[in-house]
Amino acid sequence: MDSTEAIQELKKLISDVKPCAVTEFLGWIRSNIDDMYEEAVDKSRQNCDIMLDTIRDEIRERLPINATFPTERILTPVAGPNSDCDPTTTVHVDAFLFDDNVIDGLCDDGKMSRNYCRQCGSKEISPLTFITHSASVRQIKYMFQYLLPNLHGKAVLDVGSRTGAVLYGAYLFSDASKIVGVELDKSFCDLQKKIVEKYEFKDRIKIVHQNIMNYLQYLNRFDVIILNNVFEFFMEMKAQKQVWQSLYQNINKPGTMLITIPSVKESLQNLQTNINLSKWLKEVDMCEVCKKTNMLMYGQEDPDDKDLASIHLYEVLPRT
Incomplete structure (x- = not known):
């Protein structure tokens, strides 16, 4: 049975318990639920989770x-x-x-x-x-297991890929055929290349040591473009304005999906660009998907941790 059916079965079970024993039964659930949840999480871990944890451990040793x-x-x-x-x-x-x-x-x-x-x-x-300038493991799994559609045969671009976290996640948790990370800092590029080589990800992951402003002509080759806190802490406001205007001009293939943290609106609000956001992007309402994922990851629809709600998904609109 799925989670909805299980919830209904639990409610039915509670209703069948003798009134004098309900409090004792619910007290037992309250006392044991955390351990039961952790046990379920451990059982649900797959080889991909274990490999990603191994990569995390290795990169922590290098930085x-x-x-x-x-x-x-x-x-x-x-x-x-x-x-x-x-x-x-x-x-x-x-x-x-x-x-x-x-x-x-x-x-x-x-x-x-x-x-x-x-x-x-x-x-x-x-x-x-x-x-943080990187997505968490939960955010990465949310993107590729729940937020995005099937990526078989699709191309993914991570702008400012740093340690390569999103790239490894895309490789392990999706069927994307081409995964590219564009990173300005050579030290991070070298780190990513070592991980990609060691874990044999070269068949689908490519690392590009480049300023995104010199990569604009390739943007329309991608079906998914990820921008995670990528400019605000690394560029003066004038440069941020220029790069966003360039993205607006060059990401114009209808249907291209953008994932951003924070929202594009928040990123643009102090830059005074000439970008008409409503004619460029349509934000996809993922509230129900987020709630369902939170239930699976946290055991509740609206946890204190707002990591997943901070992720915004957009679709590029046709230019008129």
């Missing part, structure tokens, strides 16, 4: 905790929702490499902290701001 290279130039946004990121209290934590369990372990070992002291020596502490 510092902030998952950056000295060759990278990271900027603090001067406008928009992330403009309040104080460089002294903002920590760059790669969501692909470091999930909450790993971060908790690092904090326990004294290698990382979630808080900072606002007045040295006092107990007046505040939480650090965590920023």
